[in-house]
Amino acid sequence: MNVLTIGDIGVLAGIIHIGDEAMFEAAADELSARGGQVVGVSSAPQESAARYGLGTVDRLGFIGLERAVARERAAHLCAAAAGDAELAAGDPARGALEALDEASGVLIAGGGNLASRWPVHVYERTTLAAMARARGIPVVVSGQTFGPDLDPEDADRVAAMTRDAAWTGVREHDSAALARSWGARVHAGVDDASFLHSSQAAPAEPYVLVSLSGWFAGRHADDVEAGIARVLDEASDAVGPVVFHAHFGPVAAGAEPAGDAALHERVRERMTRGSRVLPSGDSRGAAALARQAQLLVTSRYHPAVFAAPAGVPILGLAADDYTRIKLRGALGHWGQTGVVDLDDLAGAPERLRDLHARRTAIAEDAAARVDAHRVDAARWWDTVAEGLG
Known part of the structure; x- marks a missing residue:
């Protein structure tokens, strides 16, 4: 083949x-x-x-x-x-x-x-x-x-x-x-990368992982960035330290912020709580970061794909129909529903606190689904190989 x-x-x-x-x-x-x-x-x-x-x-x-x-x-x-x-x-x-x-x-x-x-x-x-x-x-x-x-x-x-x-x-x-x-x-079925092997350990302390996209669907950037910063201050108080990780950004540590990493810096400047940044690295490292977080706040799709099978509570930020469909799809496979529109950021801290309060139930729901999704994914790749062989 x-x-x-x-x-x-x-x-x-x-x-x-x-x-x-x-x-x-x-x-x-x-x-x-x-x-x-x-x-x-x-x-x-x-x-x-x-x-x-x-x-x-x-x-x-x-x-x-x-x-x-x-x-x-x-x-x-x-x-x-x-x-x-x-x-x-x-x-x-x-x-x-x-x-x-x-x-x-x-x-x-x-x-x-x-x-x-x-x-x-x-x-x-x-x-x-x-x-x-x-x-x-x-x-x-x-x-x-x-x-x-x-x-x-x-x-x-x-x-x-x-x-x-x-x-x-x-x-x-x-x-x-x-x-x-x-x-x-x-x-x-679930996204093809849902069970991608993780290659490295994540930070030892509990943390909130943040991964944002610069696509705001025409909204004023200052308003969106300020609203997200307020949500992340709340996440820091309720859950733990905030760690930013760009899914579209520089591979190497110490590189000039670009792509999502530049957006992350602007949001960090608006926060009143401290935060840290990790370089984009590679896919396997990104999977480890997402799966070991206490909470994920993301407007990117694949952080949710990585985190949801591990039972991590997820607050998804949707800009339009496209991002809403993807985020709801990624979360829905695992019983989660925490997607809010960028226009509704004022209500996001309450959703965040609710997700954190239900973290045990969210993890249990994911654990109850994971074997069936793994079996289905394996069968799909058997089918793909048969079709291409």
Whole structure:
């Protein structure tokens, strides 16, 4: 089994996106455990090859293209895969095209979720799937959220990909309903990175873990940042020291704050209680941090994915329908409901105190669900391997 896998990986300028790397890493682990060889599509092929010890190829060349040009490129790549066109010597998609020569299957892994706000991901994934079909190579889609914003053209592309796939795996019920309406063969389960192995110990003392996204959906940044700071002061008083960990930020300690880490610094300046910062590091370290926290406050998705199976109480901060669907999906698998909108931060401290008071019941509920979710996840990867083998 030789699987060409596209997620959204590659550390550029020292900045990592933990969640996207985690889903790819989990997929690579699961396929390797079932005898597979994985080749990854990466923004930084050499970095990813060194990180994971796998073969890698470059992305397909859709970054920065206008839609009309992207349509033409998608058609050209599909023609090249079918043997009806040639790619120029320096075309970035040559690596993927050559990898298809050896591939027994293509996995569209989680990361770069398929919504019209990110058309480059729609074109990359649907085009790679169409290239595989042109070669008669099976495709499986895994770890996805679809929409909720999909314009008609993008919806048609994504729907066709899921209908032609052997299976389509999604991580919440809104996406499952949408994919079934397209005629896809759907498996709905927990996120692919839910059981990613942890690699390091977290801080010894009890702590509140915080991981924020800079997406405020048009709200005034000063208002949101001040509101979050008040919530975190309350968390510090009620639970324990606050630790910030950026899921989109610098890998290394001591680097200039960027991405989520820059937002974290602005929130810290507004807090009246002390806090500390840990470097982004890698996916396995991030999983350890989330799973050993006393409480998680997050507007990022994958901290919740890591923390919920461990029974950590979670306060999710939603900016719009997309983030609300994802956070509710991640928490709902484990019996949690602590998602509040950014417009409702004034009521968040009360929700926080309630979560902390119910921490024992939350942990027990997660423990009662974990075996069934593990079994279902293992069966899913058996199905993926069978479909791609």
